[in-house]
Amino acid sequence: MSTIDNVSPARGRARLSGSCASGAALLFLLAAFALLGPVLIPADPAAQDFSASLAPIGGDYALGADHYGRSLLARLAHGARLSFGLAFLTMLAAAVPGVLLGLAAAWRGGWTERLLELLATVVLALPGLMLVLLLLAFSPGNYGPLFLGLSLTLWVEFYRVTRAATKTVLAQPHIEAARMLGFGSGYILRNCVLPVIAPTIATLAAFAMATAIIAVSTLSAISVGLQPPTPELGSMIVELLPYYAEAPVHVLLPAMLIFLLVLGLQLVAEGDRA
């Protein structure tokens, strides 16, 4: 997955923190919707009501209903929670081993590093989505292979960046001083290395989540990801598409939600990088 786009232009610091703040505000709102929505909205996202098929916005249903008469508000909230949650879990499952293995490779060197490098090369040899698709072939429509495939492709980026950054830090004199003073490796890694690489990791994490959200919705949209009854944003778009002529806004709502999620994450990531 292309999380590595180093496209951030050199801009003024004031504007960067501005983009970061707006991204964070956007993400906060969306996270609140995703977390509170499913709890506060009483409607079942799977409950059908054919008399309300394609109900307009603002009637009995706050954001209308889809072609089966399912509440769009409830479906959007559950879809947002699913996208957010899956992306967050994927990011964690990629970041934790990625960072730990990166630290291990930089600290131990030798065979540990060589083996891990080989592993990273193997994963990077294939485009990320291909690996996810191959794993999805095991059981299409399930969370397991989707989650596994995404974290398997995303950890490499964390690993490589952590390893490279840690190596630079470890070569500096103050680390040598800390070692000679007798501090343990755990202490040095925690107190001298992690604080330095943390901002970069945060940026990568935001990009990884954006990638995961796009990948999950895309795979559902091309019908190899999560299957229809699940309120997933990508499959919602595709399901509602045939009814575009009658209810154009209904199609645009899930698309907007994905767009805002990814936009928020990217703004935060760009801001972090300054």
Added chain:
Amino acid sequence: MRNFLVARLMQAGIVAMVVGALCFLLMRVLPGDAAMRIAAGRYGPDARIAEAADKVRLELGLDRPVLLQFLEWLGGLLRLDLGHSLVTGAPVVDELQVQLGASVWLAASALLISLLIGPVIGVFSGMKPGGITDRTGLAGAVVFRAIPPFVLGLILMFILSKQLGWLPPAGFGSPREIVLPALTLALGLAAMSSRVTRNSVAAVARTPYFAFARHKGLPEAIVVRRHGIRNAAIPVVSYLGLQAVYLVEGVVVVESLFAYPGIGHALVHAIVERDIPMVQGTALVMGLMFVAIAALVDAISLWLDPRFGRAA
């Protein structure tokens, strides 16, 4: 020169191993007896299916140790023997040839269109950082990168073919049908490459040799063309290597969306139908396509900046 070729060949080998191993595993893990499945695929499920399955098992050697079978499977890969599709029964290689052609056309036209959009915007923004082109370009890049490719494709489909009626929404055959899918991919690619170009042009425009070319009285056009473009092109071309990922992934998505009969479309269908030989074949070809693009990028970088070759 030789260094990067060896590295890319190794990468191609790894791609074949990973795809082969995963598909082999897939064959084992899927529920049911593999011989029975193949027999049913070949002769149809009739009363004598058990005998047919036994024959298949003997013929394909499915009763032998797993490791031996895996080695043989790899041997088949090397001989380009990818087996037969479980659904159509045709040799996988034959089907791939047709689809690969279609996909290569799509990828090439997408790359070409993106190169006409992205770097051009990038050069104009980079010559005047902070100007109106730069800011519009930045906003455009952020927006286009936040739209998933399939949503972008749908939007284009609606504007260009439904509202304006300029282009057919889907299909295959005439050059008109390739425009929409290629444009979808190209806009995503251009959103990224325009910013890379902008940064690299801005960096070149700050260098002393660029200022010197101006001071010695060269016309602006010549300064940009002779001293600017080639130097600024180096990071842009190496970035194309990263874009290969986007391109290959995008091909899968966009082909499925526009019903364009290429490799990516075939891969998605093979996964839905669990046609493992086809999954293997299509994944392998797409992986190799990725390697080939990367190798091409290596070669162009080397031509642009011969220092890479000497350093290696």
